[in-house]
């Protein structure tokens with residue numbers, strides 16, 4: 014595909030989309046029901062449908078019997094870890110293998126023309142972003158993902174929390190499924206903004222931001238505090254009356270969905286003329302500029318409401334620069350006082 018029909022490339026070879034990021038259409042004024050209806054397929058497919066499909070596969074083929082889960086034990090916990098690790102290895106690994114190792118698409122639709130393997134840096138374990146990110150994912154974040162999973166499954170199985178059935182609550186549970194991506198955005202925005210406060214940034218979140226030019230393995234490359242808080246989004250289903258399948262869906266939006274922001278390509282070409290939208294640009298801009306786009310890509314536009322939104326346009330850039338100038342002035346004034 015010709016990526017210059019969809020965007021522009023600068024002198025360094027970095028590609029940027031022509032279309033600017035936009036919040037979900039039900040936030041648009043004047044409100045248009047047609048725009049909302051046109052947006053629904055893009056909301057469901059392919060990503061949220063994929064996360065629901067994996068949640069169902071887990072529920073029917075991976076998750077042990079309820080009787081087993083009434084007791085916490087290493088056996089089923091390690092089994093879940095093994096499946097989570099294998100699934101991430103296959104899913105993230107496939108993107109890595111085809112788009113980053115074999116480079117089937119070259120740099121078409123790639124935001125940053127450079128590939129991480131071309132940029133060794135001292136900030137990473139073994140000076141390699143790939144090795145560092147890979148090890149952190151498999152030995153820190155995926156174990157914590159599994160911990161969250163084991164705890165909520167045990168809570169449902171042991172009867173510590175209500176377990177609503179699909180037959181008694183079909184409409185409520187269906188609504189909760191549709192809301193799960195919004196819960197994800199709000200949870201992610203809150204914990205993410207929190208770990209961008211100066212102390213926590215230094216101790217915790219800087220690990221994730223070492224990858225200024227993210228690739229699939231960067232997705233779950235996190236400090237343990239972040240790795241736990243990020244996946245703990247599934248615990249909301251212990252607070253609101255829910256069902257373990259929806260908690261699993263919520264967890265998969267986080268675990269498998271983390272790759273979306275870190276794919277590095279705006280579109281993944283599947284055949285000559287077809288491509289899948291990655292929805293990666295908002296979070297790519299976050300990795301590039303740090304203090305913009307703490308949430309997702311505008312389902313619940315908290316970034317817009319708090320003034321952190323960068324939509325990729327010149328105006329977005331100017332607003333960000335104005336905010337940075339103000340912050341600099343505030344810090345200079347504070348330094349002068351002390």
Ligand SMILES: [Zn+2]
Nearest residue numbers: 221274296300
């Ligand atoms: Zn990130």
Ligand SMILES: [Zn+2]
Nearest residue numbers: 205218222299
């Ligand atoms: Zn961040």
